[in-house]
Amino acid sequence: MAGALKEKELAQQLYAALQAASCPLVDGLYLQEADSMLQLFCPPSQHRTEILAWICSSISPSFANSKAMAMRSKEPDALNKEMAMLGQELMLCKAGDMDLIKGETNPYRQLQFLEQLLTLVPGCKTSCGHKMDEEMLLNELYSAENLPHLTEMLNPTFDPWPAHMKALHKGAKLYSKQTQNEATDIASLLQSTQSALMELQSECEFLSNEAQSAAIFSPSSLRVAAGDLQQLMATFSHVYETDLRSYCSRDHPSFSSDSNVFQRVHQLLLACNTELEMLNELSEASVYMNEEVNKLQTEPRYWCRGEKRPLPDQLEALIRRSKELLTLLHI
Incomplete structure (x- = not known):
């Protein structure tokens, strides 16, 4: 029940945001019921696809060219694929989430996706926020899942925070302590690295020449080279310990000096x-x-009585003529 209420509220917010953004596809609809708005955004329809294409065109002007090419394409899902690619570039979905683009997945997920897209439309960020009137706020406060917390807040006997809020608060404290420890370790590592680089710079004579160092070397490039060298050495050490040590400890193979076998082969x-x-x-x-x-x-290659004939026909004609001559001779 609470999930359906959230879906209706989100559908109302999306419809108001599209009207505030002057979307031409919602002009003249005059929807009043939340169910009608939910029916506009969630089930697969041509109108929903056009609204989604308008939002993508408003976010990315170059999408208009891609939309025109997709409309001219013979592939039926070309436009949906272009919108999925834009969603992947915006890190809102994956290129393979075609069910989300077509409107065939969970309605709440579809509404959240449309809301995230609308926040990127210029001039539509403030209009797509959570807007609640007094009735919606009261419905949220007096819902079945929030009623026990409201009662406990009115008559507090214990810590009114729910269990999941306590765990979240403890996790935040632990995370902040862990972050501070990591920051301290990183600062000490950077300090030791800087001291090692300064010692290395003092030992390198070519770094003392300002003209050469300005043209060839710099502390940043040396730092990058030292980091790359450290990574390569660590990688080689790991490969040597896992794969190469057993082969390095063996004796080298002995080859025969007789080359006749190779010559015969x-x-x-x-x-x-x-x-x-x-x-x-x-x-x-x-x-x-x-x-x-x-x-x-x-192929006809041989002339006979003013026309070319193939070899079998020519032979057949010769045999027939020879038979006729023989019959005349016998007569």
């Missing part, structure tokens, strides 16, 4: 390579001969 590989090349050329020649034979059988 090289000759055999060379002969095998030559044979493979010959087989490849033979295969290519076979394919070429097959193509030529097919051309002889199918």
